[in-house]
Amino acid sequence: MLSWEYPPHVVGGLGRHVFHLSKTLSSKGVEVQVLTFTDGSSPSEEVIDGVKVVRVNPYSLRYPDFTSWIHGLNLLMVDRALKLRTFDLIHVHDWLTATSGIALKHIMRKPLIATIHSTELGRRGGSLKNEHERHIHEIEWLLSYEAWRVVCCSRYMVGEVSKFLGCPLDKIVQIPNGYAPNSFPPPAPISRREYARDDERIVLYVGRLVYEKGPHLLLEAASKLRRNDLKFIFVGDGSMKPYLVELSSRLGISDKVYFLGHVPDDVLHALYRFATVAIFPSLYEPFGIVALEAMGLGVPIIVSSVGGLDEIVQHGYNGLKFHSGSSSALAEAINKLVDDPGLCRRLSENARGNLALFTWDRAADETIKLYEQVIGEYQSGSWKPGV
């Protein structure tokens, strides 16, 4: 399995996905080797939960930009993989390890599976503005073309990969991400009063502060609500933070907003316990694993009706949904939920019951089924190594 991120080097959901999937596969008897990145602070080889993790350090080469950095990382990954050689199938995640997966597929004549977590066109809101973005988009197309099967985490992503990358639908397999119930450490012993007054209820946002996650919509909704009994806490960091700080000041709600940046998982766990509601106002969301985490910790959620979130949440049953992009609709949903403790309780109870649909155990079983199918097709075909 090739992934540009893996603990302890985790950037977003992809790293957590590969971590949970690989260790669950290993627990079910699949021999998994993960080839990934290190900056020199983690071992070049170790075994974690039965998974052999091999890391390469791309800083032996210099790069003018992130795209070239990724190409350099892939170059070293292929070099390392050719020394390992003990695998029957290659599984890559996103364009970030696409070129190494494609190279290994051809030189070793082994089947390639690709999980496409999101697309460049989706991340860029439907248009590609420069050559870097077009380059990445074309690599994503190439990956979907070269892969034996493409895995997507939601119906929404199946549609996106089919529409944006022209991938035939019969090549795409939908396997939802899982939720790891015990992945959070116990809550940190912190006081709620550090974050909000006793008479303020906490509205929690967890996610990167980037446009596609819609944090600005929550600020606009807060401004429309004008309620003195709500505190809006933002956990996460990102390029939009200075703008959001300025926006909250311009909207006159600075005293109702608290930007915490990144927090350790035990602090996040405590914040979820303090929160009345968690909001995920994304404009683009292939899956929305963070919403599952909130559901698992018993916090009622409000999500935008977009992507994977739209599929996870049934409005009024295990959460509330609002029209994506509408801060007025979000404000209305917050008003409705925070004033109705009965609804809060019902939503969180139903949400917890729903989580059985999203387990890593189930994701691993479906992945094993896919591996067996692909290896079977490969073995019955004529495309095999000649040397």
Next chain:
Amino acid sequence: MRPILHITWEYPPFVVGTLSKYLSGIIPKIASQYRTVLVVRGDADGVFESHGIKVYKVGSSVHTHPHILAYAHLLNLDLLRGTANALHENGGASIIHSHDWISSIASVYASSYIGCPLFISVYTTEITRSGSLKSVLSLGIFDLERYCFQRAERLFVQDPHMREHLVKDYGVDRSRIVLGSDPSKILETYRGILG
């Protein structure tokens, strides 16, 4: 005997600059002595014969590149596809010989996979092309050249100046550098390896 496998980004009829003309003067002479397979960037994937050489051409799979470094990585991914087909369909290779840095990544992968000697002919380097390493892009190309050159068992150069340049600036062991890239010198070096 397994064939000699050449990898280049240009060879007639696929002409980019002067390298294709130069190679068309030497590779047929090598092919008259050793079974030769050649992989080249072409208009589309396919196989044809030319002057006793079995040529695997590969088309471009990605067309937009922010700069030459990204182009080089994707070019090599295409060249590797052709190289893999050439290896698997011809029983491997006894020597892999690539021409210039821009097609060397595929040759490093291929020689590592089958465990055969890697030769690289060096005609220019980033330093000789740019005068000096003034940008991060140039440094990136330089690092990639060094990475590939250090993996080669033999490097062919055309003049003593280039030999000294590779020793001084790229840290290449002088004993691995062959002065001269005419067919007789190349064939003599092949014979030294193949017996």
